[in-house]
Amino acid sequence: MPVTLLEPYLRPTKFFSAQHSSRSLLGNLLFAVTVFASIPFLRIGLGNIVGILGEKYFDPHVVIFAFSLWQTPLAAAQQQVMLVPFYAIGLLLFGIWLHGLLWLAGGKKASFTATMQCVCYAAPCFCLTIFPYSGTLTAEVYFSIFLAYSLRATHDTRWSRVLPAVALSFPVVFIVGNLLFP
Numbered sequence: 001m002p003v004t005l006l007e008p009y010l011r012p013t014k015f016f017s018a019q020h021s022s023r024s025l026l027g028n029l030l031f032a033v034t035v036f037a038s039i040p041f042l043r044i045g046l047g048n049i050v051g052i053l054g055e056k057y058f059d060p061h062v063v064i065f066a067f068s069l070w071q072t073p074l075a076a077a078q079q080q081v082m083l084v085p086f087y088a089i090g091l092l093l094f095g096i097w098l099h100g101l102l103w104l105a106g107g108k109k110a111s112f113t114a115t116m117q118c119v120c121y122a123a124p125c126f127c128l129t130i131f132p133y134s135g136t137l138t139a140e141v142y143f144s145i146f147l148a149y150s151l152r153a154t155h156d157t158r159w160s161r162v163l164p165a166v167a168l169s170f171p172v173v174f175i176v177g178n179l180l181f182p
Helices: 002-010 012-017 025-052 060-067 073-105 112-130 135-155 159-180
Strands: none
Touching (some): 002 012, 012 135, 025 112, 073 112, 073 135, 135 159
16 A cells, blocks of 8 residues: 555656546645645644754754744644645646646647646655755755656656756746745
């Protein structure tokens, strides 16, 4: 079971070249929105674990600043409920943008649902943002690399067509990632 869940992240080319379109667009979108909504709770949980280690390893003000512990789980839940439509609309707009760039680059004509599947399966890469300081940048780079591999396999095209599309979308990922997960 864990190997099946991790298959897209361990072997993205094999997974996406097999055209696993068992989920609909709505199912993929629900998966990605759930991942994005769970990230603040993962950050709070990691901060609590680090806080348990005591003061001999971490100063209390460093733990509070790094893991955003001033946000209670109730406040995080209220915030995430309000952000769910924005996550969904943002993912759809990003998918449209990326699909348009791939179309302009001359990629093979895969469906919009296939492009959205790649975008939605790349969303768990942002779970790396739970780590303070360098987690957001690491997540954005991993998101872009994973997206490039999955789009190349899904659209069955060359790197010279996929990389410009992913490179042009990286500033969008960078700005939005830093706004959502500081």
